[in-house]
Amino acid sequence: MLVLGIDPGTAITGYGLVRGDRPGAPTLVECGVIRTHAREPLASRLAEIYDGICQIISEHRPTILSIEDVFYSRNVRTTVVLGHARGVIMLAAQQHGLAIHEYPPAAIKKAVVGNGAATKEQVQFMLTRLLRLKSVPSPSDASDGVAAALTYLLAPRLPTIASLSRPLQPGSQVGR
Amino acid sequence: MLVLGIDPGTAITGYGLVRGDRPGAPTLVECGVIRTHAREPLASRLAEIYDGICQIISEHRPTILSIEDVFYSRNVRTTVVLGHARGVIMLAAQQHGLAIHEYPPAAIKKAVVGNGAATKEQVQFMLTRLLRLKSVPSPSDASDGVAAALTYLLAPRLPTIASLSRPLQPGSQVGR
Numbered sequence: 001m002l003v004l005g006i007d008p009g010t011a012i013t014g015y016g017l018v019r020g021d022r023p024g025a026p027t028l029v030e031c032g033v034i035r036t037h038a039r040e041p042l043a044s045r046l047a048e049i050y051d052g053i054c055q056i057i058s059e060h061r062p063t064i065l066s067i068e069d070v071f072y073s074r075n076v077r078t079t080v081v082l083g084h085a086r087g088v089i090m091l092a093a094q095q096h097g098l099a100i101h102e103y104p105p106a107a108i109k110k111a112v113v114g115n116g117a118a119t120k121e122q123v124q125f126m127l128t129r130l131l132r133l134k135s136v137p138s139p140s141d142a143s144d145g146v147a148a149a150l151t152y153l154l155a156p157r158l159p160t161i162a163s164l165s166r167p168l169q170p171g172s173q174v175g176r
Numbered sequence: 177m178l179v180l181g182i183d184p185g186t187a188i189t190g191y192g193l194v195r196g197d198r199p200g201a202p203t204l205v206e207c208g209v210i211r212t213h214a215r216e217p218l219a220s221r222l223a224e225i226y227d228g229i230c231q232i233i234s235e236h237r238p239t240i241l242s243i244e245d246v247f248y249s250r251n252v253r254t255t256v257v258l259g260h261a262r263g264v265i266m267l268a269a270q271q272h273g274l275a276i277h278e279y280p281p282a283a284i285k286k287a288v289v290g291n292g293a294a295t296k297e298q299v300q301f302m303l304t305r306l307l308r309l310k311s312v313p314s315p316s317d318a319s320d321g322v323a324a325a326l327t328y329l330l331a332p333r334l335p336t337i338a339s340l341s342r343p344l345q346p347g348s349q350v351g352r
Contacts, residue, residue: 043270050267076252083259084266091226091264094219 005149016146066152181325192322
């Protein structure tokens with residue numbers, strides 16, 4: 001199972017591709033950022049983000065999008081502009097048939113560190129441990145994308161309707 | 177010149193196509209709404225909106241997108257979700273090469289009625305007069321799309337860099 005994690009942003013969108021076939025042993029496949037041109041108008045930057053996400057999906061064929069939720073607000077305008085970026089990312093995932101999962105920032109910290117109020121440094125430390133990396137993925141936006149991907153693999157989830165509708169074999173378990 | 181005006185929304189996106197070749201005589205070409213399925217997840221609704229806008233653009237070939245600005249906030253969550261819809265609409269316009277113009281709600285009222293604090297009824301009354309219609313475009317979301325399109329044709333604009341960079345002929349005027 002390959003998960004595409006995204007930290008959306010109009011200037012820099014971070015992403016991480018994490019493979020999680022065996023429980024407890026997720027591996028980092030790739031991470032990076034999509035940078036847009038600051039002087040370009042918003043619509044042009046949205047197209048850059050959309051094209052970048054489509055390219056990553058076409059190349060790596062992830063089946064899950066795990067994306068940070070943005071429904072908090074320090075600055076309404078920033079949050080609304082971020083909503084535009086998030087819209088085109090979700091569109092790209094939907095068009096390519098990915099299952100989409102959204103997590104609030106606190107849920108990502110809770111899944112990775114075990115504490116919803118963890119610091120950025122604690123999240124980065126746990127990322128390197130969980131993925132057995134020699135250093136923190138850089139820049140930090142890429143690292144945030146990796147954290148979102150890892151959250152999907154680590155966060156407890158209820159069995160989905162799809163998994164429940166599969167006939168159970170004796171001794172088999174529901175869920176992953 | 178054919179202008180596509182949009183009133184964005186995740187449940188109902190209104191649109192209006194207004195032709196404005198001669199100053200002072202704009203004509204309504206078509207208006208309507210894109211309705212999305214309320215039970216579908218957001219990503220699926222965004223794809224419905226995106227597909228709908230692409231279809232309208234492909235069919236009518238407008239060169240301008242005029243869209244209501246959403247950077248005000250009664251309810252932050254609603255405004256942010258609206259940002260997602262607006263993002264995929266701007267993406268569709270950008271991909272089809274339309275020039276994109278954004279107007280705050282007060283600028284639309286000001287352009288159509290002459291008063292930035294006009295009521296919805298006043299806007300609708302002026303729409304029917306300016307476009308010589310027998311009745312108000314319905315539903316009201318379609319009517320709001322028409323108002324956005326008309327705003328581009330009526331609002332005073334400074335000459336654009338593109339129009340200024342064209343060599344001026346003796347006696348020619350800058351702008352439309």
